[in-house]
Amino acid sequence: MSLFIQLAAIDLKSYFRNSFALFFTFLFPVLLLFLLMLAFGGNNGPAKVSVKISGDGPRAEKYTEDMKNILDYSRIIIFNIEPLDETSENQKGVVVTIPEDPTQKVKILVQKDAPLSIYNSIYPLMLVNSMQEIDYEKWDYVLNVFEPSEASISANFKYGQYLIPGLIGMILISTSLFGFCTFLVEQRAKGAFKAYHLYPLQKWKFIAAFTSTRFFILLVFSMAFLVVADKVYGMNAIFDFALIGKLILLISLGALTFLSIALLMSARIMAVGMVTGIANLLFYPATFASDLYIPQGGFPQIVKTIANIFPLGPFATAMRDITYKGAALSDISYALSLMGIWTIACFGLTLILFKWTKD
Amino acid sequence: MSQQYIIQVKQLALAFEDGTAFSFNDINIKRGKITGIIGANGSGKTTFVEAVLGLKNPSKADVMIDGMAQKDFFTSMKNRKNLGSQLQVFAFSEQVKVNEMVKLHKALYGTQSKRVYDDLSLAEIANKRLDKLSGGQKQRVNLFMALAHMPKLITLDEPSSALDKAMAEKLIDLLKYMVTEHQCSIIMITHHPYELDICDEVMSVYAGTKAYHETRDTFINEIIGAYHAQIFTEEGEKNDKKTIETAIDNIKHIKRHFHQNGQIDIYGSAEMEGDFLSLVKQHGLKSYSFGQTNSADILKISTSNEG
Numbered sequence: 001m002s003l004f005i006q007l008a009a010i011d012l013k014s015y016f017r018n019s020f021a022l023f024f025t026f027l028f029p030v031l032l033l034f035l036l037m038l039a040f041g042g043n044n045g046p047a048k049v050s051v052k053i054s055g056d057g058p059r060a061e062k063y064t065e066d067m068k069n070i071l072d073y074s075r076i077i078i079f080n081i082e083p084l085d086e087t088s089e090n091q092k093g094v095v096v097t098i099p100e101d102p103t104q105k106v107k108i109l110v111q112k113d114a115p116l117s118i119y120n121s122i123y124p125l126m127l128v129n130s131m132q133e134i135d136y137e138k139w140d141y142v143l144n145v146f147e148p149s150e151a152s153i154s155a156n157f158k159y160g161q162y163l164i165p166g167l168i169g170m171i172l173i174s175t176s177l178f179g180f181c182t183f184l185v186e187q188r189a190k191g192a193f194k195a196y197h198l199y200p201l202q203k204w205k206f207i208a209a210f211t212s213t214r215f216f217i218l219l220v221f222s223m224a225f226l227v228v229a230d231k232v233y234g235m236n237a238i239f240d241f242a243l244i245g246k247l248i249l250l251i252s253l254g255a256l257t258f259l260s261i262a263l264l265m266s267a268r269i270m271a272v273g274m275v276t277g278i279a280n281l282l283f284y285p286a287t288f289a290s291d292l293y294i295p296q297g298g299f300p301q302i303v304k305t306i307a308n309i310f311p312l313g314p315f316a317t318a319m320r321d322i323t324y325k326g327a328a329l330s331d332i333s334y335a336l337s338l339m340g341i342w343t344i345a346c347f348g349l350t351l352i353l354f355k356w357t358k359d
Numbered sequence: 360m361s362q363q364y365i366i367q368v369k370q371l372a373l374a375f376e377d378g379t380a381f382s383f384n385d386i387n388i389k390r391g392k393i394t395g396i397i398g399a400n401g402s403g404k405t406t407f408v409e410a411v412l413g414l415k416n417p418s419k420a421d422v423m424i425d426g427m428a429q430k431d432f433f434t435s436m437k438n439r440k441n442l443g444s445q446l447q448v449f450a451f452s453e454q455v456k457v458n459e460m461v462k463l464h465k466a467l468y469g470t471q472s473k474r475v476y477d478d479l480s481l482a483e484i485a486n487k488r489l490d491k492l493s494g495g496q497k498q499r500v501n502l503f504m505a506l507a508h509m510p511k512l513i514t515l516d517e518p519s520s521a522l523d524k525a526m527a528e529k530l531i532d533l534l535k536y537m538v539t540e541h542q543c544s545i546i547m548i549t550h551h552p553y554e555l556d557i558c559d560e561v562m563s564v565y566a567g568t569k570a571y572h573e574t575r576d577t578f579i580n581e582i583i584g585a586y587h588a589q590i591f592t593e594e595g596e597k598n599d600k601k602t603i604e605t606a607i608d609n610i611k612h613i614k615r616h617f618h619q620n621g622q623i624d625i626y627g628s629a630e631m632e633g634d635f636l637s638l639v640k641q642h643g644l645k646s647y648s649f650g651q652t653n654s655a656d657i658l659k660i661s662t663s664n665e666g
Contacts, residue, residue, distance in 0.1 A: 013459065357414050
């Protein structure tokens with residue numbers, strides 16, 4: 001067996017014997033999917049708050065205006081505010097009824113069989129309330145209906161269709177940073193690479209074997225995760241050969257991209273504490289700002305611009321587009337090109353900069 | 360460059376952020392011999408070997424390995440196949456099994472000695488994961504990776520530490536076999552007398568530099584003294600320690616002596632025996648010994664303040 005295959009096989013076997021790695025690579029994304037779908041899965045898109053104005057009184061207008069302002073200010077973009085259309089049979093949402101008479105109670109109406117996520121809607125309403133100093137005692141919480149929105153996702157787009165591809169992006173970056181980059185730095189810090197430096201083994205062969213193992217794990221697991229999650233939550237992707245081919249290409253490139261970023265980080269960072277800190281510093285802002293499981297719409301433009309240059313957001317968007325919107329490869333050419341550039345640049349720099357020992 | 364030497368260090372200087380500095384100059388390590396490197400903890404033994412192996416960043420380095428500049432030596436995979444190193448750290452992923460390490464070794468070097476495999480008794484731990492092994496068992500795997508391809512140049516860092524007595528003896532026999540039958544050159548950092556016993560040459564390191572580098576016999580006969588006398592002083596002895604030490608100073612043929620924890624060690628040539636026994640008699644000393652200097656003595660002196 002060639003040295004490359006031997007190295008990769010040993011690393012693969014080691015990986016599957018490491019319970020810590022197994023948890024964060026495989027179990028953690030599944031748990032996150034389960035929890036997020038439990039919280040938001042019944043929500044077919046961002047919630048819409050409908051405001052019922054009793055009459056055209058200035059009190060209701062003032063409240064509505066303030067609510068819009070406060071929602072804009074707080075960047076909570078999952079709520080759209082529109083006048084209540086009482087003629088519509090499908091009218092859903094959190095309905096705030098503001099009577100003209102200040103002595104009467106303000107009502108919040110919530111759908112009876114609404115998912116838990118609907119209660120998130122109460123937060124901005126309460127925020128407005130506190131600004132307006134409306135007496136809480138005068139608020140009624142009544143059950144009502146709920147409706148899909150067009151806020152950042154199209155009307156027929158389910159939350160699961162948004163979340164599952166986003167979580168694959170999270171799997172790629174978390175495994176790359178915490179299961180790959182930090183592992184490499186830890187190994188070097190304890191002197192493990194000294195032996196490899198002395199073996200008859202080219203640097204590129206070691207890096208390639210190690211990277212290919214993680215690449216294989218990420219590709220297989222991401223595909224399995226997508227298919228199983230789609231079926232379990234009934235997101236209705238059609239996994240024909242064309243889609244599978246496009247997914248393999250996209251996930252492969254995505255895995256290579258984030259592994260190459262992780263490799264570059266590990267090339268010169270010598271301290272375990274520092275690499276963990278930097279990995280966290282990259283991971284949390286990147287996952288929050290990249291439209292993985294929190295809609296990006298309300299972020300400032302500068303954040304959106306940066307997130308669009310970092311490959312995570314474009315990867316997640318491309319995943320959604322090809323999986324659920326029937327996009328062709330040409331439609332995701334920006335994401336593919338961006339990831340290609342990042343991969344080549346990071347691998348190239350790694351080969352130049354990678355240090356085997358910390359001294 | 361002479362074929363007589365496997366390693367030639369003209370100059371090797373290292374400085375670390377904590378202020379420690381190491382400087383090794385004019386060190387020639389003979390081919391086909393076992394060279395023991397001795398010295399106190401922190402004196403620079405491991406730093407020296409790792410710097411020679413290119414694992415440190417020296418501020419100055421003029422090192423030849425097997426007749427090649429250090430950098431050229433490590434550039435060639437063929438040269439690296441002729442190198443075997445057992446380092447202090449256990450370098451492998453803890454989840455790997457021993458038999459997988461054996462396969463990796465075969466893939467790395469293309470050749471594998473059954474004798475090394477058998478002598479290190481790897482068969483009995485072949486299916487165990489490294490994280491399930493004891494320290495001694497891990498050391499056996501570490502040694503296997505360094506020795507199983509019968510490399511031309513071997514570096515060992517306290518190879519028998521953590522090994523039980525029987526395994527340590529097997530290792531010593533194996534090392535002797537590798538030198539005599541395969542003309543291997545071994546550089547061995549050691550703190551154990553039985554390891555030092557098989558060394559042809561000894562280099563002592565003291566305070567970050569070479570103190571001595573001689574054949575083992577020269578080291579004993581000329582630097583330390585071929586004979587070793589010991590006096591064990593006790594409470595209530597009729598002569599106090601100071602008087603005894605003054606008397607020792609008057610003994611001829613002494614090379615060195617020192618006093619530690621109620622024990623006086625005297626090193627010198629065989630001719631000091633008469634004077635020493637007179638001193639014992641004169642002072643009525645009950646606990647004493649006289650004999651040839653051995654490896655334990657070399658190690659004791661090398662780790663003392665005298666280096």
